Amino acid sequence: MAVLESVLNVLSEDQVAFYHEHGYLHIPQVFTAEETEQMAEELDWQIATWANKSPGWSGPWRRVYMDEETEKQSQLIALHDLHRYSRAWCDAVTHPRLAGAMADLIGPNVELHHTTLHVKPPETGHPFPMHQDWAFYKHVDGRYIDCLIHLDDTHDENGCIRFLDGSHKGGSLEHITQNPDGSRCTPHLPTDQYSLEDTIPVPARAGDVVCFCINTIHGSRINQTPHMRRLVRVGYRDPENEQTAGQSQGRPGLMVWGKRDRLPEQDPFPTTI
Template identity: 55%
Template structure:
């Protein structure tokens, strides 16, 4: 359980480090599974795109900069299934979201390869998976110790209070790029460094502005982001839209007009509803024409 001071710190600053949530054999299993999943399923990719790359990196670094990504860890490893539903973690999230019900929305590995691991431009997570309100917490599970050398997470303190901000979403030539905040207005230098130990988690509000520097060390820096929400906080678009998440605490409340079909298969539900409305529109038109 978090203390009142920890919850108040999160509400004030928009982030919180919770030490040693994963320890001992549990941590060793996560560490080993992550390593084996990276070997089996991932490849190094160029990573996030956009004009920020030329501001954050010189030409040579930019050309070499890489990222390793894997989504939905709990679908690849039983140790991760247990980890995402760990009761102590779920209880802590429930306190931060101020809800008895907690739903997992996604999980994403961001691993920065040695020497070239991509920096992250300052951004909010909101544009990647917008929701109707900010009862959404991102949990960064640290698999390695982090510091200035390997690119620890950094926050613009208290920035969650600004609410969702307009992000840059296209390159100068009009092609789409990864959402990030304009580099002339929002600077990584203004952020607070939050170094952490392997096994710690660092949590943040969906609207907290954050980023990180390049990994300059000779070892990989691995972090798994777990997104949790109050199940009545509905997603509007983006990553994992229309995927029903696993409940890790409490129960899914039934809302007005809800049904089991809608809760289990939101995409099919929306399509079926749109088809029905279309059919009804056609029928209405026919009725009008037929007089």
């Protein structure tokens, strides 16, 4: 009888099965201590040199998640596409252990879509309301994974990521995108139907990656500690999973694993935009 050869690059079969069942996966120590230290050092440089500090995501959810005083002070430090700003982050998003793990989950072909920094400053660092990342960069199907690269150890006190177990199986959901006065707000799910209380916390160590499907519902609590909580989100997709709206639409990404197959009538990328 023919024995099926494993085609997995980095993950075990149990890890792959866990991801497909629960919609998320904690992958310990994707990066070595030395790599993580270099990434953290260059991240701090990027924060000091390029990042924006702002009140963060908007919407009526803020007053459900925070009291008035905290809400006024709550901040988020953010920056997009870190791999464009320093070498350690270019190496990180193309790292064979990370890219190989993504190929195990959505391969054989994996394209980088975006990189986004989320730093929760001490004491009042921004909570995240329940949402799917699909609402920010809509794709036709679930062959899209967001990875949270951890630069700091996380736990509930500093706002570790939390998932609604198995929620990816429900597909994409319409989000609230307007304030009661009709102005636009950051997409989020109704606070009376989706609660952080129902989610599973996934604490992780610096150097770990926690990844999840674009349709997995998630959120996180405020950072109540005196220290920053630094996470970088990196999005990877099957290059044939078409984007229909949102962040970075129409922008081809680096192929970090496999090849970009040519579709019928598809032209090569132009040299100007």
